[in-house]
Amino acid sequence: MSLVQRYGEVPVAELSKLLHVSEVTIRSDLKALEQSGQVRRTRGGVRLPLGNQGETPLEEAGRQHAHAKRRIGQAAAALVQDRETVFLDVGSTTTEVARHLSPTLRGVTVVTAGINIALELERLPNLRVIVTGGTLRPLQHSLVSPYALEVLRHIHADRLFLGCNGVDAIHGVTNANHEEAEVKRCMVAHAAQVIVVADHSKLGEVSRAHLTPLSRVSALITDRHGDGLPPALGQVLRDVQTV
Incomplete structure (x- = not known):
């Protein structure tokens, strides 16, 4: 439990090595801990149970950095072209992307795990909107596994607009919630282009769940603030658009 609390999520194989016992023993103990509600099993590992406590609605x-998110949303939405299939991730910045999609777009399919984003897109009758399904995370209006992953695995997108909690030169793109991270990683795997939309407060930050290395990121859209983009990020990212 100490290791899970320290790292958030730990593979079974790693626990076996650290505690010098077999994986069979580890799995037996994890089963007991899960039944008591102290942990939640994942594929090949274990993590703390996720609730809504401490999450920001x-x-x-x-409302945080609202003007920056609005400008980022406008710039990102302008990239969408007719007849594209687009993954639109959950979050406040990606919601701004949805709000600024052009009503003149034709033949565009938007796939999202965000219920609020789907409702935003109702105003655009020429867009086809696919909602992944899954288990609702109420404060975030997002849908997570298991069903969200099943839908996404059957779709290939031209581009993904990816939200996050951190963009770091070494640790890549990260997110605060492990359940949402599963869905985001699946979107990354099935998108031709990955475009990260993140305001300046996320730059240089590292959160709990890894999403993708920066080598997989086609572009970062962020806002101008203070000293600008951290130099280390500028050296790694191929395309940075500041608005």
């Missing part, structure tokens, strides 16, 4: 997050 999506509406409150949207």
